[in-house]
Amino acid sequence: MNCEQVREQIPLYLYDELTADTRTALDDHVRTCSACAAELAAHQRLHERLNERPLRLPSPELVVECRSLLEERLAEEAMGWRALLRAWLAGTPVPAASRALAVLGILILGFGAGWTMRPQVEAVPAATVSGPVTAGMTDLSNLRIAGIRQVAAEPQTGTVRLTVDAEQRLDLRGTVDDPGIQRLLIYAVKNYENPGIRRESLELLDRRTNDPEVRDVLIYALLNDRNDGVRRAALSALSELQWDEPIRQTLIQVLTQDANPGMRVASVNLLAEHADDSVVPVFRQLSEKDKNPYVRLKCASTLRAVSGEN
Amino acid sequence: MNGVCLETARTVPASKADVGLAEERALIRRAQQGDMPAFEELVRLHDKNVLRLVVQIVGSDEDARDLYQEAFLKVYRSLGRFRFESRFSTWVYRIVTNVCLDHLRRRRANLEVQAPEPREADIEFFESQAEARPHSNPEQVLRSRQLARQIERALGRLNPRERMVFELKHYQGLKLRAIGEMFGTSEETVKNCLFRATQKLRAQLAEFA
Numbered sequence: 428m429n430c431e432q433v434r435e436q437i438p439l440y441l442y443d444e445l446t447a448d449t450r451t452a453l454d455d456h457v458r459t460c461s462a463c464a465a466e467l468a469a470h471q472r473l474h475e476r477l478n479e480r481p482l483r484l485p486s487p488e489l490v491v492e493c494r495s496l497l498e499e500r501l502a503e504e505a506m507g508w509r510a511l512l513r514a515w516l517a518g519t520p521v522p523a524a525s526r527a528l529a530v531l532g533i534l535i536l537g538f539g540a541g542w543t544m545r546p547q548v549e550a551v552p553a554a555t556v557s558g559p560v561t562a563g564m565t566d567l568s569n570l571r572i573a574g575i576r577q578v579a580a581e582p583q584t585g586t587v588r589l590t591v592d593a594e595q596r597l598d599l600r601g602t603v604d605d606p607g608i609q610r611l612l613i614y615a616v617k618n619y620e621n622p623g624i625r626r627e628s629l630e631l632l633d634r635r636t637n638d639p640e641v642r643d644v645l646i647y648a649l650l651n652d653r654n655d656g657v658r659r660a661a662l663s664a665l666s667e668l669q670w671d672e673p674i675r676q677t678l679i680q681v682l683t684q685d686a687n688p689g690m691r692v693a694s695v696n697l698l699a700e701h702a703d704d705s706v707v708p709v710f711r712q713l714s715e716k717d718k719n720p721y722v723r724l725k726c727a728s729t730l731r732a733v734s735g736e737n
Numbered sequence: 738m739n740g741v742c743l744e745t746a747r748t749v750p751a752s753k754a755d756v757g758l759a760e761e762r763a764l765i766r767r768a769q770q771g772d773m774p775a776f777e778e779l780v781r782l783h784d785k786n787v788l789r790l791v792v793q794i795v796g797s798d799e800d801a802r803d804l805y806q807e808a809f810l811k812v813y814r815s816l817g818r819f820r821f822e823s824r825f826s827t828w829v830y831r832i833v834t835n836v837c838l839d840h841l842r843r844r845r846a847n848l849e850v851q852a853p854e855p856r857e858a859d860i861e862f863f864e865s866q867a868e869a870r871p872h873s874n875p876e877q878v879l880r881s882r883q884l885a886r887q888i889e890r891a892l893g894r895l896n897p898r899e900r901m902v903f904e905l906k907h908y909q910g911l912k913l914r915a916i917g918e919m920f921g922t923s924e925e926t927v928k929n930c931l932f933r934a935t936q937k938l939r940a941q942l943a944e945f946a
Contacts, residue, residue: 438932439913439928439931442907442931444912444913444928469939470935470939473938473939473942474907476942476945477888477907477938477942479881479884479888480884480885480888480889480908481885482793482908483792483793484789484792485785485788485789485792485798485801486798489788489792489798489801490784490785492802493784493788493802493805494777494780494781494784496802496806497780497805497806497809497810498777500810501773501776501777501810501813504810504813504814
């Protein structure tokens with residue numbers, strides 16, 4: 428091994444990336460060559476200096492925050508068009524090129540369908556009953572609803588459009604104040620499988636938060652929905668309501684029972700805004716016992732702010 | 738090498754030791770079928786290692802948070818294409834490496850070839866590290882602070898690929914073969930890249946030698 432070869436291998440030598448034979452050859456060369464020995468020593472000093480760089484380690488709070496944000500993004504992702512496409516493609520064992528063509532086909536079909544169904548076209552499918560629901564909604568209370576296909580707000584008219592599968596498919600339009608529409612939205616929040624529709628329904632109901640029935644369904648969703656995004660939307664809607672004991676109890680329940688640390692932190696923040704003596708024991712207990720370090724820290728700091736405890 | 742690096746594996750950092758490969762494969766298969774809790778479990782197995790790398794490279798919690806989201810969303814969207822031809826951790830790291838490379842390239846483009854100076858967050862970090870060693874004498878503290886800044890500056894002057902290779906080798910302790918797999922290139926190419934990075938750092942840090 429000559430000097431040039433040795434100098435090329437020195438970084439690998441220090442990182443233990445040489446074979447045993449090459450390592451031995453390098454050791455032998457350095458023992459007899461002062462210039463290469465000096466080169467090796469210089470590299471060793473460089474390593475020592477580089478190792479003085481303080482390492483940044485992610486804090487537990489950052490880990491929790493990243494996971495919580497990711498859960499939200501994944502919940503959004505799971506209800507988006509990508510998920511539908513992925514689910515469809517996952518069950519189809521076809522080559523990549525065919526998949527690409529299929530995706531292109533879907534896009535073209537989607538665009539075509541969107542163009543065909545654009546608002547100015549008034550075509551109504553034969554099996555669809557369409558129109559305002561105000562007067563007819565009393566009859567809808569007796570419908571056996573099999574599912575809700577679509578929930579969409581129409582901001583330009585201030586109305587809501589629902590497509591409901593009952594004895595026949597119904598295309599309903601009305602305002603959120605309409606009792607029939609409201610009942611269907613509540614039904615969707617409680618029963619519908621698609622978290623996107625549950626969330627959309629909940630956000631529409633959010634505009635009628637003074638209604639006791641709507642308030643109840645927000646509390647129901649906050650305590651029972653299995654989707655983090657829906658529960659977060661419910662929490663956000665509840666935070667706008669007038670503060671009272673049932674809301675306090677609900678938030679304490681979220682703080683002590685929700686599996687998502689982000690939800691628990693959000694409930695700490697809300698409880699802190701309206702803190703009184705009744706929440707102090709809860710904060711104290713969770714500042715010691717919550718399984719998540721960030722929630723523990725959050726409860727401890729809120730406890731200090733609320734009660735002056737150190 | 739730094740203590741944190743010494744504990745790392747010879748290949749891409751593995752997930753928690755108590756989770757066997759068979760269990761991980763089962764989680765991956767469930768996640769590929771749309772099982773979200775299984776995917777979240779996979780994230781939890783690997784995200785601390787990922788975040789440690791990302792924080793070290795980008796230097797700020799805010800950027801690290803963004804890159805974490807970007808990387809794991811890409812993992813989620815690409816999971817259906819994972820064919821068990823490499824270790825899952827290597828595959829995840831390949832995605833994370835590409836996300837970090839893009840970030841470094843964007844940052845470099847924004848700086849318009851100016852040598853990057855340590856940012857406010859870096860300075861605060863170095864000072865907090867120096868204050869954490871109260872028994873050091875003031876000269877040592879000053880020297881450590883200057884060295885830390887100079888190292889950041891020197892690392893910032895490496896091109897993105899050299900920077901990533903150096904971080905993965907020196908500070909994360911990965912084997913060159915694993916780094917080659919992550920970059921989709923040969924071990925020889927990675928060696929050359931590491932050699933160039935080392936030469937540049939040596940020149941930049943000559944005054945501290």
